[in-house]
Amino acid sequence: MDSTKHRFFAPCPRGLEGALEQELHELGVPATAKTEGGVAFQAPWSSMCWVNLKSRIASRVLWEVGQASYRSEEDVYRAAAALPWPDWFAPSQTIKVKVSAKRCPLPSLDFVTLRIKDAVCDKFVSTNRRRPSVDTRHPHIRLDAFLDPERVTFYLDTSGEPLFKRGHRIGAVEAPLRENLAAGLLRLSGWTPDEVLLDPMCGSGTIPLEAALMARKIAPGLSRSFAFERLLIHDAKLWGRLREAARLKQLAEVPAAIHASDRDPAMVKIAQRTFQGAGVAVDIRLRQSDVLELDAPAEQGVMLLNPPYGVRLSQADELGSFYPRLGDRLKQRFASWRVYIFTGDARVPKLIGLTPSKRIPLFNGPIECRLYEFKIVRGSARQGRLHAEGA
Ligand SMILES: C[S@@+](CC[C@H](N)C(=O)[O-])C[C@H]1O[C@@H](n2cnc3c(N)ncnc32)[C@H](O)[C@@H]1O
Incomplete structure (x- = not known):
């Protein structure tokens, strides 16, 4: 099984960071760091799949794919364009870019979003002449970027639909708890x-x-699919084994x-x-x-x-x-x-x-x-x- 460690970030409802960190430890992920709104962790790819399948508290699992310092939108563009997006997904897949920031000095996050989208598409054009199109409602691939005052971090969302969507709700009701x-x-x-x-x-x-x-002991994610299943590096055999292991615990x-x-x-x-x-x-x-x-x-x-x-x-x-x-x-x-x-x-x-x-x-x-x-x-x-x- 792949033992290379990747960096991930799991956001959760504010106030549940400690509970999520404890849950991650129980799921076999010891290397965690709690911050406001979520928990960062380092783990092999299989653990990311396992956390998506089993976490009851995380809202998503984001895979950190790059980080760079920036001063301008063009720095962000260059940092995004340097990443090997075509290794991770195909140009036939639709994308959505979401940017969030804390004390970011740049005047328009919408413009930053646009430049990241341009960088990703330009990267595809330069390598395989085709570019992915944008679908803001039901994208195949969601890219997240987070900007603090000096650094931009890029993520690929491995969950897709948020994890609180277990696939059990029937119709809309007023004010349900997540x-x-x-x-x-x-x-x-x-x-x-x-x-x-x-x-x-x-x-x-x-x-x-x-x-x-x-x-x-029913895994909350057994009735749904995840965005990582659409990534080119997805290992369907490993995923099948993990789902089976989860089912056997029921x-x-x-x-x-x-x-x-x-x-x-x-x-x-x-x-x-x-x-x-x-x-x-x-x-x-x-x-x-x-x-x-x-x-x-x-x-x-x-x-x-x-x-x-x-x-x-x-x-x-x-x-x-x-x-x-x-x-x-x-x-x-x-x-x-x-x-x-x-x-x-x-x-x-x-x-x-x-x-x-x-x-x-x-x-x-x-x-x-x-x-x-x-x-x-x-x-x-x-x-x-x-x-x-x-x-
Ligand atoms: C905020 S909602 C609960 C939402 C729930 N946790 C969910 O996720 O769907 C409050 C519920 O309390 C119920 N309720 C209000 N007064 C009640 C009472 N006196 N006895 C029992 N249920 C009551 C309402 O019918 C409503 O369904």
Whole structure:
């Protein structure tokens, strides 16, 4: 197997960099460096394929193909034109160039994007007379460039569609969590598959679905394809072996129950169809219920929920009366449970009347959020009541 090490960068939702780094170590990639928004790593080609197939937290895996210092757009053009693009893909494949930057002194990133595209196409014309065309919507090959104040780094995107697109979603739903954020929340909660899990506001079911895939050790990328499969250096035999190895690790059933519910029957239907499509419907006990009427399905367990945020005023008012009732319900019916609430609403700890033992900052896209941990414990006999305690 190829042991040459390449440099890669895996972006992820902000706040999950530590969780992604830990996951990469578990996937057999020890050489990692965490930065804001992702983790850089060095690994052989086969590890890149494995990470694409198995990572639940990365958004993509970018292959670093070159780096140079620059002062002008022409420096960027020359650096891009020096790279052996025709070794990596064919001119019949369509391309898209995406440029991002931090404190870049050049006035127009659009112009930089254009010059990189020109450099790539000129390189093809000079070597095989044909040039790739641009497709900004469904390109075969995505090229990324990142400019800091002095250096430009070029990447080929090995994932294609972002990795949170597992291929299980059916139709569009309002405000679903991204799959890699849901997987990251499960990891941050410390939930392990031998603990009972409950998502009582499951919406389209992203959290329980990710949990079921984790519990059955189903690789998240088994139902989709990846951009690296279109690169000229792709090794189809190696890829076949990796997919087979991932499949062999799958378990036939989940070790502990996964429960999901939502008060909206339409969401329950969507979740049910999604679970069926992903082959995990038997692993998730799904029902329609208001969380305020739920009893604990086991003596102990982990509850992870993602309530609406109250962006609209009426919703904010409604949530103002919802949280105190949720807090009461947890104290009455969920003693011994660990409860995790993922929300962008900073009023939650106050409204719910419980002291969080952890508050982990995260981003859901551009929205700053927190994952709050509440340990619901039985109060002393003398007090004769239940309360939540900080760790
Ligand atoms: C932000 S969405 C959850 C999205 C979900 N995590 C997903 O990925 O699709 C919040 C969900 O809470 C549900 N909900 C609101 N109030 C509820 C209540 N009192 N009991 C149960 N579910 C409720 C809504 O129907 C909605 O599906």
